[in-house]
Amino acid sequence: MKKLDEKETWQAALGELEVVLSKANFTTWFKDTFVLFLNEEEIIIGVPNAFTKEWLENKYHLQISQTLKKIHPGLKDVKYSVSSPALPRSAPKIVTKDDIPEEKIAHPTLNGKYTFETFIVGNSNRLAAATAQAVAAKPGTVYNPLFIYGGVGLGKTHLVQAIGNEIIGKSSKTKKKVIYVPCERFTNEFIQAISSGKMNEFKKNYRDADVLLVDDIQFLSGKEGTQEEFFHTFNALHQINRQIVITSDRVPKAIPQLEDRLSSRFGMGMVADIQAPNLEMRQAILTSKCEEKKYSLPDEVLDYIAQNIESNIRELEGAVNRIVSYCELNNLEPSEDVAIKVLEDIIVSRGKNLTVEKILKVSSEFFNIEIKDLLSTRRNKELVWPRQIIMYLLRHEMNLSYPKIGRELNKKDHTTAIHGVEKIEKEVARNDDLRRELTLIKEKLSAA
Ligand code: ADP
Ligand code: MG
Secondary structure, three states, X not given: OOOOOHHHHHHHHHHHHHHHOOHHHHHHHHOOOEEEEEOOOEEEXXXXXXXXXXXXXXXXXHHHHHXXXXXXXXOOEEEEEEOOOOOOOOOOOOOOHHHOOOOOOOOOOOOOOOOOOOOOOOOOOHHHHHHHHHHHHOOOOOOOOEEEEEOOOOOHHHHHHHHHHHHHHHOOOXXXXXXXXXXXXXXXXXXXXXXXXXXXXXXXXXXXXXXXXXXXXXXXXXXXXXXXXXXXXXXXXXXXXXXXXXXXXXXXXXXXXXXXXXXXXXXXXXXXXXXXXXXXXXXXXXXXXXXXXXXXXXXXXXXXXXXXXXXXXXXXXXXXXXXXXXXXXXXXXXXXXXXXXXXXXXXXXXXXOOOHHHHHHHHHHHHOOOXXXXXXXXXXXXXXXXXXXXXXXXXXXXXXXXXHHHHHOOOOOOHHXXXXXXXXXXXXXXOHHHHHHHHHHHHHHHHO
């Protein structure tokens, strides 16, 4: 297994920070940050502007360094530097493919890895993916604007960049100018353009676009001047059928302090949402991410992650990276036990602070049977039933795999666990007393 590179390191760290910070703070301060430099002892985080730099240094430095040191224990120095990921030394510049002599040079604001090929489609994002593909196939004609909304880490940036990459990839002869811009960068550029007297250039740049992709438009909230400017940009492009794609964390009408004329325009094309992925989709995403990165993790580990990390695809990836790096640093084979340990803080912080020990203790008190008897190999009738309830709880409350449940209860093979869990599942459906018992046990568990 390989060491985490700069990107993976930061992704793993962001995955953790996202969990401990409020959503608003996380999005505001960690958007568009990346690792500029990384060696054994030092890491430099690139940030989009001086304000963010100051804020991270003063408010979040401790959390950031602690998180990074978990991933790279040898780190001594964590620094911040104002920079942009595509063009480290200068302001972002928009280039069309034709300005570029070589065939395969990267677009300065699009990340080439965000393509439709690597985007997994399921029920939760089917509409968004389909409309995005339609727009990429015929920009400016089908849905304009296309407005995609959904929670953090659910693939909005990936999808909108996939549109850009697809159009760039196909337009080598037609010279399409694609601009991808996070809303905050649009705002910053606008402010800079005013202060440096370069408004005309700013306007021309954006109004020249064939395709304008604006990410996280909710950050226009309360910014009146930028809203005004964006309104004119939007109209100028829309009138001549240039494609506009916008992402947001909520529907247009729900963005606070956004002018009505803007929110109504945002809603006049197609509005498509991305929901949290279901279990099968989370499993599919994990499998595909592992393939992409050439990691091989056993199914029990992937299942554990998929069962427990439900609402954020970035976190799914972050969890994989953490487990891989932990195993590598400690020279361990990845297993469900390792996954439980490594992801403990993420999963506990969601209120699921259950442990096998707790379930055993509460059940032992509830049934008035000693734990050592519950764990014994004796097969008395009065022991079998409580054991099956424990298996059921381990499965349903902690999402443990059957092999793990078998091991915890000293069973030689996991079919006993499957059988036990299924038995209770069937009974639950028809047995009111059992349901009441389970409710009581769960109450005791949450109080334990
Ligand atoms: P958002 O912009 O909605 O916060 P991102 O687009 O940054 O989310 O997605 C977070 C991570 O999850 C990215 O690494 C992205 O590639 C990955 N991701 C999100 N949705 C999918 C998907 N459907 N298939 C594959 N990867 C996905
Ligand atoms: Mg995004």
